Amino acid sequence: MVYIFVCIDFDRDYALPIKNSKHAISYPLKEQPKEILKDPKLSASLKGTLDCFEPFINCLTDFNLPSTFYFEARSLKLLKETNSKYVSLLKKQIFEHGVHGFDHEDLTGEETGVSLNRDEETHIIKRAQAEIESILDTKVYGFRAPYMKNTANTFDILNELNIRYDSSLYVEAEAAIKPYKINGNLMEFPVIKTPKQSIMKGMYTYLWPLFEGKRKEEDVISNYLQLVKNSQHDDSYISINLHSWHFSYNISQGRYLSKMEIQENVRIFENLISKLQETGKITLSTPKKWLEER
Ligand SMILES: [Zn+2]
Structure with a gap:
């Protein structure tokens, strides 16, 4: 059985790092006056x-x-302030909650030129952890660094904060993989x-190119089916x-897309999940469940 984890980075509309600013800005707002972007x-x-x-x-x-x-705390806070009924939907049992920064900070400072010392990070x-736990009445388990960029201190800090796992690194593979211990108890x-050079042609398992129209639905689906087909090890995941x-x-x-275009994107996502389920070889799960079952 291959485990499939659906992971959603819950952040502001396309977070963009800007020079001399700790917080990210939303790409569609990039032409706004400086006073607004400072906030x-x-x-x-x-x-x-x-x-x-x-629909999602x-x-x-x-x-x-x-x-x-993986919540950017600011976006979750905004959701609560503007659409509190949606917050209760995120509290459902099937959903697991993780951290994705407070304001989508570039922890490394590479993009913003604002480097953070260990205390600041x-x-x-x-x-962010406290905010997410309070809004969702939950316990945060995982962490994904904004822009998938961690520092030399990040994993130590996650351990200190009792976060159980990180998911901010890429690994090259042609089949499902297994998690590993990276720092103390942190997985x-x-x-x-x-x-x-693989048949899947350098695909990241982010659906980014699909929604940007850079990869076709059938190619993405066949790549995921190929990954499942290549997988031999129990307990491995994609x-x-x-x-x-x-x-x-x-x-x-x-x-921004029309209602019909949004429905179409959701349909493509559903189709991907259905096709994976039809193989009879996958189990839908989350990293937290994976860890708890072992
Ligand atoms: Zn993000």
Whole structure:
């Protein structure tokens, strides 16, 4: 059996790092005046996530699909302030909750030029963890670094904060993989990227190119089926990763999508899950469940 983890980075519409700013800004807001972009709250747009929230959550619930959300705390806070009824939907048993920064900070400072010392990084992750746990009345289990960029201190900090696993690294593989211990008790659940020379042609297991129209539905599906087919080891997993806004915002076209286009993107996602289920070789799960069962 291959485990399939559906993982959603719940963040502002396409988080963009900007120079000299700890917080990210939403790409569609990038031309806004400086005073607005200086404010971490005002420079976050949740429109994309909100536009597709109902069809996407309904899809996950209808499939009874265990899923992991890595929350940018700011976006979750905005969701609570603007659409509190949606927050209760995220509390369902099938959903697992993780941290994805407070304001989608570039922890490394490589993109922003703002480097963070260990205390500052701890403060950000701890504050985000507390906010998410309080809003969702939950216990946070996992962490995914914004931009998939961790520092030399990140794993130590996660251990200190009793977070059980990280999922911020890529690993090259042509089949399902297994998690491993990375620091003390902290486990790492890497994200697969397939080798360029493989039949799957350098695909990251993020659905990004699919929603950007850079890869076709049938190619993406056949790549995931190939990954399952190549997998021999029990307990191994493949994560399918996506962003909470990507059903409804196209970056290369710089536009929010229509209701019909959103429905179509959700349909493609459903089709991918159905095709994987039809193999009879997969179990839908989450990293937390995977760890608890062992
Ligand atoms: Zn993100």
